[in-house]
Amino acid sequence: MDDEMMPVEEEIDVLAMAQSLKDEAGQPNMVRLYEILGHDVPDFKTDFNVRISIFLRPQDTKPFTEYRNRVHPSCVVQEVINTCLAYIKRKGWQPKEADVINYFGLFIPSDDTMREDEVMMNPKIVLWRFGFARNSTVRLILKPKRSRAESHTTLNLKVCVDAQDATYKNLNFYNVTPISKVVQSLKTRYAKDMAGKEAPYYGLYLYRGKKGTFLEDLNKSLADIGIIDGDVLHWKRRQTLELQLDRDASKKWFFPLDTPVFDLVSRICTDLGISGPQQYAATRTHGKAGAGRSDLFLLDQNAIKTYRLSPGDGLNIQKRDATGQPVVQLKVLWTGADPVTASMGLPPVVTKRYTPIPKKVGEVGLFQTVFDVSLWDGPRRRQIVGDLQFTNYRLIFSSFLDDEGTDYHVDIPLVSVNRFLTLGGKKHGVEIECKDFRSFRIFCNRGDGSKRQILDFLDKCLFPNRDKMFAFYFRDPKYQEAGRNGWTLFDHAAELRRLGVGQSGCNWRITRMNIDYKYSPTYPAVIAVPNSFTDDELIPVFKHRSKGRIPALSYLHQANGAAITRCSQPLVGISGKSCAEDSKLIQCIRESVGRAEAVLRLVDARPKANAVANKALGGGFESTGGYQNCELEFCDIDNIHVMRSSLSQLKAVIELAYENESDSNFWAKVDSTQWLTHVQLVLRGASRIVSYIEKGDPVVIHCSDGWDRTSQLSSVAMLCLDPYYRTIRGFSILIEQEWLAFGHKFAQRIGHIGEDNCDKSFSDGERAPIFLQFIECVWHLQRQFPTAFEFNEVFLLATLEHVFSCHFGTFLFTCERERKQAQLALKTESYWSWVLDDENKARFTNPLFTQTPSVLHLSAEPADVILWNGFYRRWYSTAALTHRPVKGMPLSPMPAAMAKMLE
Numbered sequence: 001m002d003d004e005m006m007p008v009e010e011e012i013d014v015l016a017m018a019q020s021l022k023d024e025a026g027q028p029n030m031v032r033l034y035e036i037l038g039h040d041v042p043d044f045k046t047d048f049n050v051r052i053s054i055f056l057r058p059q060d061t062k063p064f065t066e067y068r069n070r071v072h073p074s075c076v077v078q079e080v081i082n083t084c085l086a087y088i089k090r091k092g093w094q095p096k097e098a099d100v101i102n103y104f105g106l107f108i109p110s111d112d113t114m115r116e117d118e119v120m121m122n123p124k125i126v127l128w129r130f131g132f133a134r135n136s137t138v139r140l141i142l143k144p145k146r147s148r149a150e151s152h153t154t155l156n157l158k159v160c161v162d163a164q165d166a167t168y169k170n171l172n173f174y175n176v177t178p179i180s181k182v183v184q185s186l187k188t189r190y191a192k193d194m195a196g197k198e199a200p201y202y203g204l205y206l207y208r209g210k211k212g213t214f215l216e217d218l219n220k221s222l223a224d225i226g227i228i229d230g231d232v233l234h235w236k237r238r239q240t241l242e243l244q245l246d247r248d249a250s251k252k253w254f255f256p257l258d259t260p261v262f263d264l265v266s267r268i269c270t271d272l273g274i275s276g277p278q279q280y281a282a283t284r285t286h287g288k289a290g291a292g293r294s295d296l297f298l299l300d301q302n303a304i305k306t307y308r309l310s311p312g313d314g315l316n317i318q319k320r321d322a323t324g325q326p327v328v329q330l331k332v333l334w335t336g337a338d339p340v341t342a343s344m345g346l347p348p349v350v351t352k353r354y355t356p357i358p359k360k361v362g363e364v365g366l367f368q369t370v371f372d373v374s375l376w377d378g379p380r381r382r383q384i385v386g387d388l389q390f391t392n393y394r395l396i397f398s399s400f401l402d403d404e405g406t407d408y409h410v411d412i413p414l415v416s417v418n419r420f421l422t423l424g425g426k427k428h429g430v431e432i433e434c435k436d437f438r439s440f441r442i443f444c445n446r447g448d449g450s451k452r453q454i455l456d457f458l459d460k461c462l463f464p465n466r467d468k469m470f471a472f473y474f475r476d477p478k479y480q481e482a483g484r485n486g487w488t489l490f491d492h493a494a495e496l497r498r499l500g501v502g503q504s505g506c507n508w509r510i511t512r513m514n515i516d517y518k519y520s521p522t523y524p525a526v527i528a529v530p531n532s533f534t535d536d537e538l539i540p541v542f543k544h545r546s547k548g549r550i551p552a553l554s555y556l557h558q559a560n561g562a563a564i565t566r567c568s569q570p571l572v573g574i575s576g577k578s579c580a581e582d583s584k585l586i587q588c589i590r591e592s593v594g595r596a597e598a599v600l601r602l603v604d605a606r607p608k609a610n611a612v613a614n615k616a617l618g619g620g621f622e623s624t625g626g627y628q629n630c631e632l633e634f635c636d637i638d639n640i641h642v643m644r645s646s647l648s649q650l651k652a653v654i655e656l657a658y659e660n661e662s663d664s665n666f667w668a669k670v671d672s673t674q675w676l677t678h679v680q681l682v683l684r685g686a687s688r689i690v691s692y693i694e695k696g697d698p699v700v701i702h703c704s705d706g707w708d709r710t711s712q713l714s715s716v717a718m719l720c721l722d723p724y725y726r727t728i729r730g731f732s733i734l735i736e737q738e739w740l741a742f743g744h745k746f747a748q749r750i751g752h753i754g755e756d757n758c759d760k761s762f763s764d765g766e767r768a769p770i771f772l773q774f775i776e777c778v779w780h781l782q783r784q785f786p787t788a789f790e791f792n793e794v795f796l797l798a799t800l801e802h803v804f805s806c807h808f809g810t811f812l813f814t815c816e817r818e819r820k821q822a823q824l825a826l827k828t829e830s831y832w833s834w835v836l837d838d839e840n841k842a843r844f845t846n847p848l849f850t851q852t853p854s855v856l857h858l859s860a861e862p863a864d865v866i867l868w869n870g871f872y873r874r875w876y877s878t879a880a881l882t883h884r885p886v887k888g889m890p891l892s893p894m895p896a897a898m899a900k901m902l903e
Helices: 009-020 030-037 077-090 179-189 261-271 450-461 492-498 535-544 580-591 608-615 640-659 666-672 675-695 709-721 728-741 746-751 770-784 793-805 816-821 831-835 838-844 896-901
Strands: 048-054 065-071 104-109 117-120 137-144 154-160 169-174 202-208 211-214 232-237 240-245 248-256 280-285 314-319 328-335 365-377 382-391 394-401 406-413 417-423 429-434 439-444 508-511 527-530 552-556 563-567 600-604 630-634 699-702
Touching (some): 048 077, 065 077, 077 104, 077 137, 169 179, 179 202, 179 232, 248 261, 261 280, 261 328, 365 394, 365 450, 382 450, 429 450, 439 450, 527 552, 527 580, 535 580, 552 709, 563 709, 580 600, 640 666, 640 675, 640 770, 666 675, 675 699, 675 709, 675 770, 699 709, 709 728, 709 770, 728 831, 746 770, 770 793, 793 838
Parallel strands (some): 048 137, 563 699, 600 630, 600 699
Antiparallel strands (some): 104 117, 154 169, 202 232, 240 328, 280 314, 314 328, 365 382, 365 439, 394 406, 417 429, 429 439, 508 527, 552 563
């Protein structure tokens, strides 16, 4: 057996411990050592006897001499070997071998005949680990470890020196031949085949099966390595990484590609005299050796080959917290990764390097970059070869377009991915579909498992758990300064007071009954109800309305006192249940206007058939017979499932129109999706609400649960009624109140997550483009009243982008209660902090804005409701979509300001 048969790490530690525990006589305190290790304590008062038979040659049948002595249990085996060698030298032995220490080994015989040995003692282990009995004589053998001195055996080996034709040659070598002489012999015999294949870039490998072992120690013989007759040797390119100190070409390092990154860092730090290597980490600077910003931290336990470094790349060693400049800058001179060549039938490697996209605060690289992948760019109608990178925020595809002389980047926030599908065929890849109407196809050019790699990365990155979303990593200190923290923008009670609630002569008051979200978990803590209705009377109403969402004030017209209130459906069911307190609350809302002839408008956003069907599920709608001076009307806005299907059809029509430029039926197909009809119904319902409020009639809006269509109608109507909401700050407060505080389910509707964890089914029935429809309605108002809004189309697009991306914490979770429990105001940044930043606010400002107190009377006629090209077609070539509606707008591709802002 060889000297690798037993582990040595623990024994070395034990030896060091034994040497540190000295007794009064200066001897190792073995009793204390055993107590520390938890072993039974033997008697160490006496040494034990050893009798060692020494053989100078393996073929000897009789020992040269015997060595007898007493040995302490703390002695290391190698110390005993050294003592024996010194003894036989005194006996007149003159060794021919220079390295006699490594030549001999100490063996435990299997029987008393001393003819066979079974166990070679590890030279680094202390004797007491072998369990020798005290007060007895231990018999051992000292002899050559291997049969190097035996008769030279001839080995017939198969050797390959040409990787192109992979032909093997049968060569004979003595078993004692050193590896260095084998290599020299190959160079002499096959100089032509080995030209240009010099060490250290090439080396000799031993193959048994498919796996090759690099023969690193050239001084060892074939017998030392264990090579036997019939083995295969292959002279091939080494799987190594060669590094050079950037400012000193004389300092170089070679590492096998399977070396862990931490070992690489430790070795370089030790060689350069840098203390505390555990404080440092390696970072890669792709294509910019010794310069540029590090684009990826290399994980300690990953092998070097994981990161596919290329010659010319930079490898820096710097503090783990990424502070300060790198302490060591290295250049990659050689890597064992196979190059991509035209002869392999693969596309060429990108020769010119792109400038990486700057990382955001808190953004870090995940995994390694996947090189040489192709992205199908639909609008450009071309396939672009580049690199695919993954961060904790987004997926980034980068390339350099030689023909255009520009960098090309596509970045996809991970949470904005709607789904991804695998693609088969010769070029394996994936198709990524995004929530912002983008679709990409990424093909793997290499046949080295890149597709599996990409799929694994996507599976790990997409649809993260709540606490893994990028919003929790993005913390910009400037947004914590006074006056710049968007979390302080909205105060519900303050907004109600701005509307006049609580002031003298106002018939509305603020109640904090739901301060602990006991009565309605999805409602805000602060709501406004009529003065004439007490908190005790509210309790039965909470039970009578779905999800406890009672009629609460959204908007109060300060001139005539007409109010917009919102709620969920009453739980009347098939039996027609009623609630006296609910009926009284509705009457109090009507009476709050102060006019006896005022008519309360009950606006049900649903189609009537859907509202009737909800009675079978315990819901329903109000019976006007139970309320005085009330009128009920339905807006015919369909549910979330119809909206999701309609948007999916619209996306398919737009993609098909791009592929078929001559399709003259494009607008007919758009109309068949019913998407514009759905938007028109929202606008029409809001227009009616505006007219009622102007007449002085209060309005109560609801749908089923009051968090989707209800929010659409109330917020669009409030935009038309109050010019304050048409400013950037006012619009922010409108979204905070009507969408966030009143519990629109952003997490489910946008598809940020599943119920409690990541959603990887791609078919979440809760997803629906409700908020997108609202923003589209705002765009229609901007189009009809171009001077009435302080913000522009860029602001609307940016808002949608960050609703999809989860860059900020504003749109996370489903209601005010969940956001407070998650402490988003402390752990994330607000979207409004970014919006109201002076630089961004300038980008979002409409230069035509003229503040006017007038009410906006929008048009919801079919000719005025057109497709929002600025959103739905901004990723497509405008040349491919030439058809216009009868009363259409010019195409509005994504503005340059928007593209710059989203960098």
